[in-house]
Amino acid sequence: MRIALFVTCLNDALFPQAGIATVTVLERLGHTVAFPAAQSCCGQMHANTGYAAPARQLERLTEDAFAGQDAIVSPSGSCVAHLRAHTALPVYELSELLVDVLGVTDVGATFPHRVTYHPTCHGLRMLRLGDRPTALLRAVRGLDLVDLPEPEQCCGFGGTFALKNAAVSGAMLADKCASAASTGAEYLAAADNSCLAHIGGGLARHPGAPKPIHYAEILAATGGIRE
Structure with missing residues (x-):
């Protein structure tokens, strides 16, 4: 399965550890995760503030960047929800990909807290x-x-x-x-x-x-x- 990471602009700029963690989990399970360099904002912020045309442009750019992937995973439920509503991309929030697609709940983690x-x-x-x-x-x-x-x-x-x-x-x-x-x-x-x-x-x-x-x-x- 061809899996690609959509890190989102917020995570890329401010919280990169979430994207790194997503890849870490999937690689531990034996998957290779691609990172299309052409990805940018999905357009959610623009759509939410009424800028429909710029939002649509960013949605199309996102579709082009991830064309051909079997699954696109993101550590952002809001961005996944936006892309699912406005594109035909096979995009999943991390828990959806792990539980529904890969059939996994135990990812080998330890966190004694x-x-x-x-x-x-x-x-x-x-x-x-x-x-x-x-x-x-x-x-x-x-x-x-x-x-x-x-x-x-x-x-x-x-x-x-x-x-x-x-x-x-x-x-x-x-x-x-x-x-x-x-x-x-x-x-x-x-x-x-x-x-x-x-x-x-x-x-x-x-x-x-x-x-x-x-x-x-x-x-x-x-x-x-x-x-």
Whole structure:
């Protein structure tokens, strides 16, 4: 199977460890992962702010960059949801590829820490990832997965929503951070670094609160540390 990584512009610029972790997991399972150098933004940001024509152009460029791949994997549920809605690419969020396509839940990871999981809005409502990410986390050796109270509640990020509606976003963030802190977890995991950045900013103001981490980084770990 020809698998290619769509790292997304946010991960490429700010959180490259999520993309590296995605490749690490797949290579551990015996797969070769291509990285088309022509990839760029998928157009989600443009579409969300009403710039339909530039968004369409970026979608077409993405289709061209990944032409011929059997599966395209990305550590970003929101970008996967956008590409799935606007292109014909065989694109998968990491947990979908691992569980549904490759038939794997145990990826050989070890992460001896207490972890809680936040199902981001795109993963919960658009991709309907369900228990795929948590099934993968439960198979990680040494990991203690604890439930997040009111997991379906949005963290308040929503892209430009956090900028245009700062007061509402901040209130939603405070609720999410309180829920995360109540778990006693060391880490809060999720499938989108955009949401993790937002939540992480709130948690950073509370000593002892969970640290944000992309769940792909946990799956890539073999001794409790990020590879």
